Amino acid sequence: MSQPLCIVEELLKPSAGSKTVGKIGVVFGDDAFLRRTALHWLIERTGVHAEWVHYFDGDDSDWVDVNDEVSTVSLFDQDEKKVVVVRNAAKFITANRPQLEKWVEKSKSDSILILETSTWMSTTKLAKAVSEVGLAVRASIPKLKEWGEPPDHLKIEKWLLVHAQKHHHLRLNKLQAEKILELVGTEFSFLDNELAKLALFAGKDGTVSDETLKETVGGWRLQTVWTILEEVAEGRVAEALAHVDRLLATGESINALLPQLSWGLRRFGVAVQLIEQAERVSKTLKIPEALALAGFRKNDLGNAERQLRRIGRARASKILLWLLEADRKLKGSHSQDERTRFMLEELLMRFSDQPGKVLTRT
Numbered sequence: 230m231s232q233p234l235c236i237v238e239e240l241l242k243p244s245a246g247s248k249t250v251g252k253i254g255v256v257f258g259d260d261a262f263l264r265r266t267a268l269h270w271l272i273e274r275t276g277v278h279a280e281w282v283h284y285f286d287g288d289d290s291d292w293v294d295v296n297d298e299v300s301t302v303s304l305f306d307q308d309e310k311k312v313v314v315v316r317n318a319a320k321f322i323t324a325n326r327p328q329l330e331k332w333v334e335k336s337k338s339d340s341i342l343i344l345e346t347s348t349w350m351s352t353t354k355l356a357k358a359v360s361e362v363g364l365a366v367r368a369s370i371p372k373l374k375e376w377g378e379p380p381d382h383l384k385i386e387k388w389l390l391v392h393a394q395k396h397h398h399l400r401l402n403k404l405q406a407e408k409i410l411e412l413v414g415t416e417f418s419f420l421d422n423e424l425a426k427l428a429l430f431a432g433k434d435g436t437v438s439d440e441t442l443k444e445t446v447g448g449w450r451l452q453t454v455w456t457i458l459e460e461v462a463e464g465r466v467a468e469a470l471a472h473v474d475r476l477l478a479t480g481e482s483i484n485a486l487l488p489q490l491s492w493g494l495r496r497f498g499v500a501v502q503l504i505e506q507a508e509r510v511s512k513t514l515k516i517p518e519a520l521a522l523a524g525f526r527k528n529d530l531g532n533a534e535r536q537l538r539r540i541g542r543a544r545a546s547k548i549l550l551w552l553l554e555a556d557r558k559l560k561g562s563h564s565q566d567e568r569t570r571f572m573l574e575e576l577l578m579r580f581s582d583q584p585g586k587v588l589t590r591t
């Protein structure tokens with residue numbers, strides 16, 4: 230039984246690997262850009278010519294039509310197998326789960342069915358059947374397997390360097406990749422857009438100067454997000470909320486804003502968590518060391534340490550819980566516009582209280 234592949238990990242491998250798609254493929258995850266990338270990658274692995282790839286929209290398609298397409302051969306080339314893709318397939322899977330389970334088990338068709346969906350439960354009968362005769366690919370932001378599941382910045386950074394060169398002919402160095410992640414966050418579609426913009430200013434060899442990168446990447450919107458993070462960390466929440474108002478007035482959505490703010494704030498929470506983990510085993514982890522392990526660049530450690538001391542240990546130790554709570558609200562009880570804004574304001578206001586226990590210098 231095969232486990233789902235991670236598309237980011239697969240894209241970093243030098244070769245395609247030995248696993249084949251089989252009779253059915255599933256692309257799932259909460260990142261739309263990565264789902265599109267994974268879908269293209271999966272179709273390429275089938276070896277089927279683009280002419281024989283047929284697409285259905287899961288919201289408007291019936292099982293009868295999809296089954297007819299995947300079960301019939303071409304009138305012009307009966308030796309050519311087909312790939313049938315159902316996009317946005319969550320509703321389609323729910324409505325046709327028994328038929329899909331039966332098809333996976335009994336179909337003798339040489340064609341390949343691919344489902345693209347935002348959600349996929351690995352414990353279902355269908356998922357287990359797919360793992361036996363097909364291939365599932367996870368298209369989500371890579372996470373570290375630790376409390377709070379922060380993004381795996383090292384893995385994302387590696388992807389950024391490879392993607393920049395392969396798709397945008399950009400030759401970036403490691404520090405430049407770190408700076409882009411710092412400015413843009415971990416949303417893959419935003420990263421790709423910024424790379425495309427940066428490529429317009431690259432030299433013939435694909436390189437760009439640090440100054441060009443600073444002036445080009447992010448623009449006013451992302452620089453404003455960075456300003457908001459600075460203001461929140463400094464306790465100037467009123468100014469931060471004023472900048473949030475300006476962003477929302479330009480059409481920015483809180484659904485796009487929260488992940489970027491969370492990325493910046495999460496690092497403080499991770500740093501305190503690392504310090505507390507060290508204390509539990511009677512070890513001492515200095516604050517700059519913890520901040521570096523949490524993802525702050527060397528040149529930013531002094532400023533980050535000052536901000537962490539202002540936030541205070543009591544609050545910083547709750548940041549990961551606050552961010553998790555905000556994410557759950559955004560996807561559930563506070564998904565409507567007015568409640569979404571209230572949720573964000575509530576989160577930022579937590580940083581305007583009097584600092585908790587001050588971190589002593591270690």
